[in-house]
Amino acid sequence: MRKITYDQAANEAIQEEFRKNPRCVHLSTDLAADLTEEFGTERVRVTPIAENSFVGTAIGLAGSGFRAVVNLRMATFGFVALDQIMNHAAKLTYMFGGQAKLPVLIRMTVGAGFSGGAQHSISPYSMFMNVPGLKILLPTTPYDVKGLLKTALVDPNPVISFEPFLLGRSEGEVPEEEYFLPFGKAAVRKRGSDVTVVALGRMAHVALEAAVELEGKISTEVIDPRTLVPLDRQAILRSVRKTGRLVVVDEACRTCSAASEIVALASSDRTTFARLKAAPARVCGLDVPIPFSPPLEKYVLPDRAKIVKAIRAVMRRPSA
Amino acid sequence: MRKITYDQAANEAIQEEFRKNPRCVHLSTDLAADLTEEFGTERVRVTPIAENSFVGTAIGLAGSGFRAVVNLRMATFGFVALDQIMNHAAKLTYMFGGQAKLPVLIRMTVGAGFSGGAQHSISPYSMFMNVPGLKILLPTTPYDVKGLLKTALVDPNPVISFEPFLLGRSEGEVPEEEYFLPFGKAAVRKRGSDVTVVALGRMAHVALEAAVELEGKISTEVIDPRTLVPLDRQAILRSVRKTGRLVVVDEACRTCSAASEIVALASSDRTTFARLKAAPARVCGLDVPIPFSPPLEKYVLPDRAKIVKAIRAVMRRPSA
Amino acid sequence: MQPDDKVLIELYTTMLTIRRFEERLVREVSAGNIPGFVHSYIGQEAIAAGVCRHLRRRDRIVSHHRGHGHCIAKGADLKRMMAEIYGKKTGYCKGKGGSMHIADFSVGMLGADGIVGAGLPISTGAAFAAQLEGKGDIAAVFFGDGACNEGEFHEALNLAGIWKLPLLFVCENNQYGVNTPAAYAMAAGEISRIPKAHNIPARVIFGNDVEEVYRAAGAAVAGIRKGEGPFFLECRTYRWHKHFLSQQLEDLRPAGELEEWKRKCPVAAMEKKLRNRGVLSPAKLRAIDEKIMRQVDAAHDFALSSPYPQPQDALHDVYSS
Amino acid sequence: MQPDDKVLIELYTTMLTIRRFEERLVREVSAGNIPGFVHSYIGQEAIAAGVCRHLRRRDRIVSHHRGHGHCIAKGADLKRMMAEIYGKKTGYCKGKGGSMHIADFSVGMLGADGIVGAGLPISTGAAFAAQLEGKGDIAAVFFGDGACNEGEFHEALNLAGIWKLPLLFVCENNQYGVNTPAAYAMAAGEISRIPKAHNIPARVIFGNDVEEVYRAAGAAVAGIRKGEGPFFLECRTYRWHKHFLSQQLEDLRPAGELEEWKRKCPVAAMEKKLRNRGVLSPAKLRAIDEKIMRQVDAAHDFALSSPYPQPQDALHDVYSS
Numbered sequence A, B: 001m002r003k004i005t006y007d008q009a010a011n012e013a014i015q016e017e018f019r020k021n022p023r024c025v026h027l028s029t030d031l032a033a034d035l036t037e038e039f040g041t042e043r044v045r046v047t048p049i050a051e052n053s054f055v056g057t058a059i060g061l062a063g064s065g066f067r068a069v070v071n072l073r074m075a076t077f078g079f080v081a082l083d084q085i086m087n088h089a090a091k092l093t094y095m096f097g098g099q100a101k102l103p104v105l106i107r108m109t110v111g112a113g114f115s116g117g118a119q120h121s122i123s124p125y126s127m128f129m130n131v132p133g134l135k136i137l138l139p140t141t142p143y144d145v146k147g148l149l150k151t152a153l154v155d156p157n158p159v160i161s162f163e164p165f166l167l168g169r170s171e172g173e174v175p176e177e178e179y180f181l182p183f184g185k186a187a188v189r190k191r192g193s194d195v196t197v198v199a200l201g202r203m204a205h206v207a208l209e210a211a212v213e214l215e216g217k218i219s220t221e222v223i224d225p226r227t228l229v230p231l232d233r234q235a236i237l238r239s240v241r242k243t244g245r246l247v248v249v250d251e252a253c254r255t256c257s258a259a260s261e262i263v264a265l266a267s268s269d270r271t272t273f274a275r276l277k278a279a280p281a282r283v284c285g286l287d288v289p290i291p292f293s294p295p296l297e298k299y300v301l302p303d304r305a306k307i308v309k310a311i312r313a314v315m316r317r318p319s320a
Numbered sequence C, D: 001m002q003p004d005d006k007v008l009i010e011l012y013t014t015m016l017t018i019r020r021f022e023e024r025l026v027r028e029v030s031a032g033n034i035p036g037f038v039h040s041y042i043g044q045e046a047i048a049a050g051v052c053r054h055l056r057r058r059d060r061i062v063s064h065h066r067g068h069g070h071c072i073a074k075g076a077d078l079k080r081m082m083a084e085i086y087g088k089k090t091g092y093c094k095g096k097g098g099s100m101h102i103a104d105f106s107v108g109m110l111g112a113d114g115i116v117g118a119g120l121p122i123s124t125g126a127a128f129a130a131q132l133e134g135k136g137d138i139a140a141v142f143f144g145d146g147a148c149n150e151g152e153f154h155e156a157l158n159l160a161g162i163w164k165l166p167l168l169f170v171c172e173n174n175q176y177g178v179n180t181p182a183a184y185a186m187a188a189g190e191i192s193r194i195p196k197a198h199n200i201p202a203r204v205i206f207g208n209d210v211e212e213v214y215r216a217a218g219a220a221v222a223g224i225r226k227g228e229g230p231f232f233l234e235c236r237t238y239r240w241h242k243h244f245l246s247q248q249l250e251d252l253r254p255a256g257e258l259e260e261w262k263r264k265c266p267v268a269a270m271e272k273k274l275r276n277r278g279v280l281s282p283a284k285l286r287a288i289d290e291k292i293m294r295q296v297d298a299a300h301d302f303a304l305s306s307p308y309p310q311p312q313d314a315l316h317d318v319y320s321s
C-alpha cells in the first residue's frame, strides 16, 4: 500500500470531504495553499490572528447550516478561544434543547519534545474532556488521522482533533480507497496477556517500542484509544480484566490528566477492580511547565525507559 | 464566637491584607464598594468587561512588584481570560527561570444548583489542576475562606480561589483575631472507620449530611481537601488505608474531574491499593452541560441520597 | 424610509407585546415563581422592534443575555418562550436553556447568550453563511455598551470589515454594564468611533424612538443587502430594571436618571404619536393592549400547565445525531 | 529632540550589536546547533534601539516572540542571552525559556512571549505599577501588526486610555504576520486609526530610520512621563528572514519586496550617515564592529562552554518561595 505522511493524510480527508460537500468552509491564520487552490478563497478563508472570533465565526456558520473546519495550528494558540470552544461550541446544542446542530471541526497540534518551551509544548486534552458536548480525537497514525477526520467531517457535532506535532511528518500506509473510522473504537496495537498499556498520542508509538523491548519477558497489550470522547471504555476494561495490570502513558502533565481518568475508570469498575493484580500506574509528564532546554525536557517527559520501568514495576505484586 | 457569612469572611481577609500592604491592588468589573471606600479608587479599580486584559494587567502588576487581586465573579466569565491564566500566570515564573514572582490572587465562584444554566453553572477546577504553576483553593466555610485567602495574600505565587456560589451567604464561626490557614492541609470534617468520603466544595456539606444520616450503620470519614493544589495527598491516603474504601464527591462533570484524580491517586498508590476493600467510587455531576430546568438540574447533580447510595454500595464487597 | 400607518401599528404592537411580556415576568420573578437569572428588556423595546421589522425570516439574529425582546420581535411564539423561561418541556429549549439561553432557530433567532460579547463573532459566522448563500440575506447582532470593551467586539468588527460581511451591528447603549457607566469604561467616549476606525460606517440614534430606529435600520439593511458590507447602529437607551430582576446588588445608577428616562418611554411615546396623529383611537389602542394581555396570559397559562421535562431528559441533546 | 553625536554612536552600536548577534544565530540555527523556534529581529533593529535609548533602567518593557533586539537594547547581557538561547544553566532563565521566553527583569525587560498579543495587557499592568509608584517611570510594549487583530490589543488600548497609563505602545509593523499581509488582515487600513479611536494619540513613522524613531519616541516618552497618558507609535519596517529561522513553510511574501527593503537597511543607512557626516571614520566604524564581533564571539563561547542544567533542575521554579 502507498505510504504518505500524517499531515498529508489529514489533508486528504479534508480535500475529499470538501469535494463532496460544498457547504464546507475552512478557516485558519495563513494560507492552506492546496485547499485554496482547489476550493477558492470564498470557502477557504485566511483569518486575522483572532482565534476567539474565528472559532466563534465557525460556530455561527455551523448554526446557519454550514460545516466549518478551523485549523488553530498549535493548541496553545487556542487558549484565547477557549470561551468559544467550551462555553459555546460544547454547550449551545444542549442549551438550545437540540435546535442547533454544530458541525465544527477544530484541529490543533499537541505534544512536546521539540524544545518549544512551556507555552508551545502542551497536551491539554483532559480539560476538554471535562466539558461535555465535544467529541475528541487523538489520532496517532496517517491511517487513523485520515479515517477519523473523514468521520468528523460528516458528524453533526463539534469535534476537536488533537494532532501530535511530532507525528506530522511520520509516514504510514493509507489506502487509496475512501474509508471512515468510527469514533469510540480503540486500536489494540499489540496483543498481550500480562499487562495492559493504554498509551495516548505520540506515546502510543513509544509504548509499543517499550512493549517490543520487553517481548519474551513480559507480554504487553498496547491499546491506543484513538478517540478520547467517546472513549472506548469497554476495550480498556476488557483488556485490564484479562491482564489484571494497567499502565497508562500520556505525555500531558499527570494531575487531572486523561491518564488519571483512565486509571479511575478501571479502578472504579467493580468487575475490573476485582481482577486487578497490582496498583495501576501512570507514566506522564511531570507536573511542571515543559522546559526549553533539551536535558530538562527529556527529564520531564515519558520515554521508552520510563515506560519499561513502570511495566516492570506493576509486574511485581503490590508491596504492602 | 461571632458568626459571619462566607462572603463577609472573604472580604475581611482582603481588607486586613490591604491595610497591611499598600502594594495590594484590586481589579474587578463593577464596584467593590467597601474596598473602594477604605482604599480608594487608585488601588481598587473598576475594570471594563475585558477579563483577559485585566487578568493580564494583574500579571503585569505582579511582575512589577505589586500584588494583585482579581475578582472574576463567576468562573464562566474567566473563560475569555484562560490564556492569561494558563499560558501566563501559571508559566511565566518557570519560563523565566524564577526571575519573576507573580503574586496574583484570582477569585471566582463555582458550582451549580441555582438554575443558572449551562454556562453559569460550572465547576472547572480540574482543568486548572492540569496546568502546573497555579495554587488552587476550594474553601467551603467562612472560617476556611478567610484563613486561606489570608495565606493567599502573602503567597508569592498565582493563586486561584474557587468559591462555591451557593455558599456565599452561608454563616459560620470566624474568630476576631487574625489567623492564616496553610495550603495543602485537608480538614477531616468527621472521623470514621468504614469508608472515606472525600468531598469537594459545596459537596463537603452535603457529604457530611449523608455521613450523619448513616451514623450508627456506617462509620464514614469525611475529608474536605480545602486546597486542590497543593493537595493533601497524605491525609487522603492515610484515611483510605485505614478504611479501605473511598467515595469521592464532586459536583463537576465526572470525566477528567478532580474526583478522577483522587481516585487515581488512591488506586495507584501501592500501599493504599493493597488495603482497598472495594472499588473506589465517584459521585459527580453527570457528563452533560448543566440544564436550567430544576428537575433536570437536580437529576444531574450529586445530592445526599446519591452519596448515601454510593457509600452503601462500596460497603458491599466487589461483585466479580 | 418613513413607516406607513400599518407599519407603525405593527411596530407599536411589537413593542407593547414585549412590554407586557416583560411586565408579567417582573411580577412572576418577584413572587419567586421563576428560577434563575432574568434580564428585563423593559425600556429598550424600540430597538428590537425597529430593527427586526426589516428582517426576513431567513435573516438571522444573534442576541445577548437580555434577549426576550429580540425573540419576540423576530417572531417567536410567546407560549414557547414563557414555557422555556419556566423550564418546561414545551419551551423552545425543552427547559434546558431558560431565559438566558432562549432561542428559536426556526425564525432565525440563534439564541441569547450568557457571555458578554460572545455573540459578536457568532454573528460574523451567521453573516458569512448569508454571504456564501448569496440570496441577499443578512445577519444582525444585538449587544450592549459593556460588550464593546471585550476584545471580541474589535475582532468581530475587523472580520466583518475585511470580508465585507452582510452584518448589522446593533449596539444597545443603555449606558451601563451592571453599575459601571460606559462613560467610565470606554476610552473612545463615543462607541461609534470604534467601528469607524475599522472603516465600518456607523450612526448614533435615539434608541427610544421606534420611528427613528426603523428609518435608520431600514437604510442600513438596504445597504447591507445590496452588498455594501457591515453597518453599525448605536442606539442610545436605558434599562428600567435592575441588571437582572432578582439581583441583590444595589442599583448604583444616579438618582433621577431612571425617572428622566421613564419620561422617554418608547412605548408611551409611540402610543401618544399614534393617538395624536389619529392613526389609532383610544378604543383601538385599548383593544390592541387587551389582545396582547390575553396572549401573554395564554402564554403564561400554557407555561404553567405544561409539564416539566422528565429528569432523564437531561441526558439528551448533549450531541446531535 | 535631535540625537547628538554621542547618542548617534550609541544608537548605531546598539543596532549593530543586535545585527551581529542575530547573524550569528542565523548561522548557528542553520547548522542545527540551536533547538526550538528562533525568530530573527534582523531588519527591525532601529525600533528597539531608538525607543529603548529613552528608557531608564526602572522603566519596564514587554516584548514578543521576536524579542532579542528589545533585550539587547534594554541593556541585557549578551552572554546570558546566548546561554539562554542554547538552553544552558547560565542563561537568563536557566535554560527553561529559550529564545521565545527570554527575559531580564534586572534591566526591566519583562520577557518575550509566545502568544501573539498577550504582552499587551501585561504591559498595561507594568504601566499601572509605574503610575502607582508615581516616580515618573513608564512602560513600553512592543508588538507586531498581526497582534493588532487580537482582541487584547483593543482591550489594552482601552485600559491604557481610561486610566491614562504611562505606556508607550510600539507597533512594529513589518507588514506581515507569518505570510498574511496586514493589508489583508486589517479592516482599518492604517493601524493608527485604532488607538486614535480610543483617544490615544498616535504617529506613524519610518521604523528603519533610527533617528526618526529616536525623535518620535523621545517626544512620546517625554509626554508620557509628564502624565499625559499613553502614546502609540506605529513603526513601518520589514523582517528579513523567514517567520522563524528553521521554518519549513514557504515564505510567500512577494518577490522583490525583500530586496527593496534590504536597500533600506537600518544599520547600513545609519553607518552611511555617520560616515558621511564625519561622525565616525571608516577605521572607527571597523573598530566598533570588531568590538561587537568579539562580544558576540565571547557570548557564544560562554554559551558553548556553559553547562546544561541538571535534569532535576526541571523541578524547580514552578513556584516562587
Ligand SMILES: Cc1ncc(C[n+]2csc(CCOP(=O)(O)OP(=O)(O)O)c2C)c(N)n1
Binding pocket: B029, B049, B051, B076, B077, B080, C065, C066, C114, C115, C116, C143, C144, C145, C146, C147, C148, C174, C176, C177, C178, C239, C243
Ligand atoms: C465575559 C463576561 N463577563 C462578565 C459577565 C457578567 N455580566 C453579565 S451582563 C454584564 C453587563 C453587560 O453590560 P452590557 O453589555 O452593557 O449589557 P446590558 O446588561 O447593559 O444590557 C456583565 C458584566 C458575563 N456575563 N460575561
Ligand SMILES: Cc1ncc(C[n+]2csc(CCOP(=O)(O)OP(=O)(O)O)c2C)c(N)n1
Binding pocket: A029, A049, A051, A076, A077, A080, D065, D066, D114, D115, D116, D117, D143, D144, D145, D146, D147, D148, D174, D176, D177, D178, D239, D243
Ligand atoms: C494567539 C496566537 N496565535 C497564533 C500564533 C502563531 N504565531 C506566532 S507569531 C505569528 C505572527 C505574528 O505576526 P506579528 O504580530 O505581525 O509579528 P511578526 O512575527 O511579524 O514580528 C503567529 C500567527 C501565536 N503565537 N499566538
Ligand SMILES: [Mg+2]
Binding pocket: C144, C145, C146, C172, C173, C174, C175, C176, C177, C178
Ligand atoms: Mg449596557
Ligand SMILES: [Mg+2]
Binding pocket: D144, D145, D146, D172, D173, D174, D175, D176, D177, D178
Ligand atoms: Mg508582523
